[in-house]
Amino acid sequence: MGGRKVVGNGRLVTPAGVIxxxxxxxxxxxxxxxxxxxSAGDALRGGTVVEEWDAQGGYICPGFIDGHVHGGGGADAMDASAQALVRMARAHAAHGTTALLATTMSAPHEQLLEVAHVVRxxxxxxxxxxxxxxxxxxxxxxNPERAGAHNxxxxxxxxxxxxxxxAAVAGPAFRTVTLAPELPGAEAAIRWLVERQVSVSLGHTAATYEQALTAVDAGARAATHLFNAMTGLHHRAPxxxxxxxxxxxxxxxxxxxxxxxxxxxLRLAYQCKGAAGVMLVTDCMRALGCPDGEYTLGDLPVVVRDGQARLRDNPAALAGSLLTMDQAVRVMVQEVGVPLADAxxxxxxxxxxxxxLAHRxxxxxxxxxxxxxxxxxxxTTVMTIVAGEVVFKR
Incomplete structure (x- = not known):
């Protein structure tokens, strides 16, 4: 049998709790x-341990999966280049992300096709x-009424x-579409996408409670950055x-x-949905790991200052984030009070x-x-492993 790699002297985080x-x-x-x-005797028997890493009493966790990330390391998915995606992937791996969805901004159709081609x-x-x-x-x-930082x-x-x-250009890489369900043609689009195993997420929307539920009945099964850029919760208009x-x-x-x-x-969402109903995302833009200054998100200018990204021409509008997945876990544990296993x-x-993809x-x-x-x-992330290979070590 071939050589094995071992991560030991740590606390193993599982959905059921911490070992x-x-x-x-x-x-x-x-x-x-x-x-x-x-209980690891059988797993170690009959092979050579070729590499061993000491977790030093820390937490050994499954790699983080970020389903909504625009950029990082100075690069953005809208750059439409393999080099940009690699820079993003490496920047986020330093914070525990082992898999991600490259996320677009609103743009001309031809530009979106270019991004889809590169992602595939x-x-x-x-x-x-x-x-x-x-x-x-x-x-x-x-919906233009809830455009946020989109042009x-x-x-x-x-x-x-x-x-x-x-769908033809992206092929199996076409994973998720955020849309506003109140727009003309949205319900038909939802049904078409779901038939092709593309996840539909409701977001940037002025939908009523009833319109949102109609979209869920049509097959939408997610909500994009809950509370942000959507109709909020009111007791007479949920x-x-x-x-x-x-x-x-x-x-x-x-x-x-x-x-x-x-x-x-955040606590309300966790208590309503439980850990199985919440997906932590970063919505991170290209300035992760870069100094404060002026950047772009899509084709709009953004000012990054003190850990926040805001539209230059509308400073009240957040323009993505500089969040990382390990930071999101920390916030849920330390500020919201969620058990680590759930976070x-x-x-x-x-x-x-x-x-x-929960089978693997x-x-x-x-x-x-x-x-x-x-x-x-x-x-805080000290080591990240992807497909058995160390891609980041502090």
Whole structure:
């Protein structure tokens, strides 16, 4: 048998809780064993340990899956280049992300086709960082009233012809579409996308409670950055936020940076949906790891200052974030009071389930892909492993 790699002297984080004296055994690109160190004898027998990493009492977790990320490391998905996707993937791997969806901004159709082509080309290739699982189309099929940092010039109702072209170009990389369900043609678009195994997420929307539920009945199963750029919860008009919080069929994204969403609202979402219904995302833009200054998100100028990104010409509008997945986990644990096992689930298994990948990603179990993050006591990333290979080590 071939050589094995071992991560030991750590606490193994599982959906059910934390195994205090945990051990992880990796063979090739897969997990061979994950459990108590005392029970690992069979997994270690008959092979040579070629590499051993000491977690130093930290937390051994499944790698984080970010289903909504625009950029990082100075690069953006809208740059439409393989090099940009690689820079993004490496920047986020330093914060525990082992897989991500490259996320667009609203743009001309031809530009979106270019991005889709590049994402398909990079999907499944080694980046030296996080895996690029596919494409999240955020815009242009969103409501101008809730455009956020999207350029209203490019917003339009869903187009069957455009979606068919995007699906043809992106192929299996076409994973998620955010749209506003109240737009003309939205219900037909939802049904068409769901038939092709593309996840539909409700977002940037002025939908009523009833309109949102109609979209869920049509097959939408997610909500994009809950509370942000959508009709909020009011006791006489529950809006899109109320609909997705109340409907057990829907998983919700949360930007858990303490800026986009108040910790009290984060707690409300967790209590309504549970860890299986919340997906932590970053919505991060290109300035992650870069100095303060002026950048772009899509084709709009953005000023980054003191850890926040805002539109230059509308400073009240947040323009993505500089959030990382390990920071989102920290906020949920330290500021919201969520158990670590649940916070990690929201960053790993829940997004894997939403993407139909929970058979191989999202938890530490024998036979799963060896995508792993080791966190220290402060819940900061010290090592990231993708497909059994270390891509980041502090």
């Amino acid at each position: 205090e004296d945990g051990l992880l055994v990796i063979e090739g690109s897969k997990i061979a064993y994950a459990g108590p160190a005392a 080309r990079v999907q499944g290739t080694a980046t030296g960082g996080a895996r690029v699982l596919g494409l999240h189309l955020e815009g242009p099929y969103i 209203r010039v490019w917003l339009r109702p869903p187009s069957a012809a455009e979606l068919a072209q995007l 809006g899109c936020a109320g609909a997705v919080l109340a409907d057990a069929r829907v998983r919700v994204e949360l930007i858990a940076d303490g800026v986009h969403v108040h910790p009290g609202a 990690v689930r929201m960053a790993s298994l829940t997004p894997a389930e939403a993407l139909g 990603l999202g938890q530490l179990a024998a036979g799963f892909d060896a995508d792993v993050v080791v966190l220290d006591e402060a819940l």
